[in-house]
Amino acid sequence: MENKKTYWRGVEELTKDPEFLKHAYSEFPEFVPVKEQSGSEGEGTNRRDFLKLLGFGIGAVSLAACEAPVKKAIPYLDKPEEVEPGIANYYASTFVDGGDYCSILVKTREGRPIKIEGNKLSPVSAGGTSARVQASVLSLYDSGRTQSFLKAGATITKEKADAEIIAALAGASQIRIVSQTILSPSTKAVIAQFKEKYPSTVHIQYDPSSASGILDANKQSFGKRVLPSYDFSKAKTIVSIGADFLGTWISPVEFSKQFAAGRKLNKSKKEMSRLYAFESNLSLTGSNADYREPVLPSQEGLVALSLLKLVSGGTSSIKSAKLKKASDDLLANKGASLVVAGSNDVNVQIIVNEINKVLGNYGTTVDINTPSYYRQGDDAEMNKFVDELKAKSIDAVLFLNANPVYDHPRGAEIKQALGGLKLSVSFNDRKDETSELCTYLTPDNHYLESWGDAMPKKGQWSLIQPTINAVYGTRQAQESLLIWAGASNTNFGDFVASYWNANVLSGASFNKALHDGVFSSASSSEETSESSTADISAAEAAVLAVKAGGLEAKLYEKVGMGWGSQAGNPWLQEFPDPISKATWDNYVAVPASYASANGLKQGSVVTVKANGKEISLPVLIQPGQAANSVSIALGYGRKISGRPKEVIGVNAFALASATGSVSYNLTNVTITPTGEFREIAQTQTHDTIMDRPVVQETTLAQFLKDPMKHRFQPMITTPDGKKKPHEVSLWVKEHEKPNHLWQMAIDLNSCIGCGACVISCQAENNVPVVGRDEVIRRREMHWIRIDRYYSSDAETKEEGKYFGSNYDALEVASDNPQVVFMPMLCQHCNHAPCETVCPVAATTHSSEGLNQMAYNRCFGTRYCANNCPYKVRRFNWFKYFDNEERFPENISMNTEMGRMVLNPDVTVRSRGVMEKCSMCVQRIQEGKLAAKKAKTAVKDGAINVACATACPTDAIVFGDVNDQESRVYKEKMVENKERAYAVLEELNVQPNIHYLSKIRNNEA
């Protein structure tokens, strides 16, 4: 429609005022007033105007200076095609740390790696991760890493260092490369090329957590110095003799996944594998065992030998009902059983090989024809190296990501001998015990900055690709070696590609392999005879010769710390040990009987003396620790340069003996109290469940008989008779959840308590590290925790009747307790007690069932946290970010580089506000948005939360229960209906998290 209305700019236009018309069509119809106001005509600016303008100018400039800080955000000049701000890119890669292997996807945002996820395409790790894998992304941004090449501690240019090192190598008569296990075939090819140039080079591999015993045993039994592939999923009976295969032994992610497969129950699968553990310290495996017997470290061999006798029809020298039962079970499941031992004693491993052979497990659960390469170290060769070093018959050593001064029992000897070398080079990431003593420190890239590959087992290949340019002045070790070897093309990425094209891919696409991260090649037909050639009787005699002696000690690895390669990672330092829940320290775990007999309390500092060396550590009273033995974690006490506190805990490697293969079992240990006290920072200090139906469990036999009997089913008495809690409501009408209802099912049968979820959540949700003192004050910030309960010998007279029961005894854990792990996070209650009490409605419920926190609105009364029956809310007691003075360990929020790891989708919370699990609401939103753009419904599995993706055992299932096809719906409503329960159901808070009760495969 044509607009016929006329608008006038003013009455002048209407009246056609001549003065107006004169200027009407010029750009500025009115007079510009400046000139008119100035004094006399023709003059531009007078003095007063000048002063005014000057004053304004100064004021404006100074104001602008105050108000606008310089932001260091530099936009791309040429935006890379694949980088879209706000959109994450995922790259397949591989986590490799010594012999530890995990195939991963790296999430990058704006070119920064910020999160690790498991790679489901890998047949080896199959999407599982561990706490160490999850935490490794933080190490990338650790400003404590050495940031340039160093010579004797002073910065040196790469070119100069190369020239000097090449000259020194040329003049060296005996060169050694010392490394941990190298999984990478390309790296080995590089070393071979280096050897060609310098023929005197010998490459020595050793493992801080040595499996030399198994390798040597297999060499004797089968003629091949390799590890077999194990398959725990096929085993119906598993016996572990001191092998913590769920926590730290060989390849825990892979084994956990297999083990969990045998433990899961559903509508059609009503059988479970059974796990026996004979061990001295309570390990993750032992705490998941159906039957566990504490044995002295020195008796591991004897247990294996007795088991061998029993399975071959003989009699055992150890009178143990559990051992007898284990052998019966093993014999009943011939060919579907598995015996593993953690001992590094070749004789024990020969016996274990023999047991598996007698049981016919080779070819089913143990596959020697598909060897795995996680541990290749040779203790004897390393010993030879140390001797040579001491004898000064070597003049150049290259430490390829190895820190033997710290993590080899003969570290002190190496330390002394290193001084006299012509050339010593370390590729370590920082100034540590070894690299400090080396002339040159030519730091290697972090694996996320590197090219590389790995061959975890025969036929399984894996690629490492850089997800960021080297953030510091480091250079990949392989590249350095290629340069020193005088290679024409020193680009290791090209090297890997050509190696793969030549040796691995047999015509398949390299880019496809790079995209997938993994590649499986057809296995060659090379078969090893399964008949053992080892001398069993000699091994038997050797095992019988081992005598128990005095107080014994076991040196073990912690799930989070391992052998200390990531000791500088504050996420792992604050990661609660799955068993003791201790952080920031190692300690001497003693059984309660020993502590009370010797007047030791938790935290009493003692001096431990063994093999002529001594260290001082606080005591932790550990239920399940074998009587007359103690255990000490390795991996602590490592020098972490670049932090205010450079050493955390005490190094226990020195206590181990290295005559022959390294032995982590110590006899004739003495413990003397020093009279000092050091509190151990534990995130959980109450050990028992106090006979409460928080964890509901039963045995498999009971469960099959009556699946509902073990379930606590509270009823509320109402005027209309007894009702289930959820049938009683104050509200007339429930709020509807019409679109989605996000819920979780957590299977207590699958959860092994490894804690990968804890670190995954920490990385995803920018959870701060608070440090040891704050953990002692019980203020750790983890959004998900793993509650660990020990069973108690006492129980209430009647379930939940404390009056008249011996409630003191309920607090005391058994000497050899049954253990249960329970992941605990915000339960997202539909009738949330936290929501009603918040005075400012800062925590509210979404129409999708999420309990939400509006950080901005929170003013921190903490009423919600008090009223939370699950105690999952976390308060920001201090400002954890930009507060390096108080929280130097919180590097992801307090250092310029560390901040790069923060997830930009998640707010960093300020001081004084409450926080808690959001059920990864950022991922839910992202997934919903993607579905909306694709104009489809949200598919089950398209959204997954950080804890669930990290879980190696798929214990956590997340999804939308409004979708009846979803896994979570099926898990709790169909497959495991009888086992699903809500914790504290009687409170009628109606959680959205449900647990599947724990079923043990035992008789107790």
Added chain:
Amino acid sequence: MQVTSSVRAPLVTGGKKAKDVTQDICRQVEGAPTRAWVVGMIISLITLGFGAFCLGSLWWEGLGLWGLNKTIGWSWDITNFVWWVGIGHAGTLISAILLLFRQKWRTSINRAAEAMTIFAVLCAATFILAHMGRPWLAHWALPLPNTYGSLWVNFNSALVWDVFAISTYLTVSLVFWYVGLIPDFATIRERAKGTRRFVYGMLSFGWTGSAKDWSRYEAVSLVLAGLSTPLVLSVHTIVSMDFATSIIPGWHTTIFPPYFVAGAIFSGFAMVLTLMLITRVVFKLEDYITIAHIESMNKIIVLTGSIVGVAYITEFFIAAYSGVPYEQYAFINRAFGPYWWAYASMMTCNVISPQLFWIKKVRTSIVWTFILSIIVNIGMWFERFVIICTSLHRDFIPSSWAMFYPTMYDVGVYLFTFGFFFTCFLLFAKYFPVINMAEVKAIIKSSSENKKSH
């Protein structure tokens, strides 16, 4: 005025005349500060200074300076808050309920008790602010219009009820107290010269002493007494709901409202006694605050103490009888768990020691009264600590069970309120008439009454 039987013992002893009353009360206001007052003031200011440092650090650094943790979100802060609110209760009770019940003995003590109420409520308010993670946003607790559209406070939350209860209480008490002060300020004004006359003139709002003034004064007093009376019950009822409406075993208890009110009166009276016994000696007011006053108050203490005692035992019984395991454990843990000593202190101080007041010699003894009044307040502090801290430290899920260890800053902020309270009280005692002259004059035996008794 109401007729009083001539056989009743006089409420004011020493044959005081109206003029003596004026003299005795104004003496403090008009004279130079006494040495005792100056010493008291210095100690109060030092305490206040140290407390202010702790409070300032707390606000600068964060609540982490306190000993709280993930399990125990409230401890000394809310204990002190409830304690101070409880102490404030006596003032309103004395001035409002006793006024309505025509208890004339209250006239000598109501002024100081009301002042105490106001200062105590201010101390309590300090903790409301101090316990917040972000105290600079405290105004969000008020239903103020804002730019967020329909964003409102959460009326389901007992903390919001608290905000209303405490602020109403403070306002009404303050007005009530001030209205009572007006005639007395006028008396001081009449006796003063120069600046003092001007200041007290301003404070007395131009009081003339006319019959119309007095009639309005009486009317307003009655109206305010009527308004305050429900507040005596409501404030601590609502404070108790902070706990009663939660789900934590040991908090979630329907007995809390009456039990808290009784406890509040109990501790309030004890605090009034502590302060009055000192004031009485220092300001030589023995004739106005007599043994009869002390005895009457002790009787109320033994009554409310016994109510509280019955409540403690009832809670225990209900826990056992309910069959709810968490409830049972909460109470067993109180009495025999790691905080047994707090429970034992509470029981001794609150239930056992006030029973001594059944003995006439004890309840008319100034020394005994003074000691027991302090013991009662210690006991009442422990009561709140027991309820708040021991209920939280071991609730439903054993993995989270924790202990609370106070830090210097927990103690410091508590000391801040002591410093604040005594500074205010000393200023009040020095510059305001500590006894209501106008009302006391109405209860002394007049010369005409003396004649009649011949």
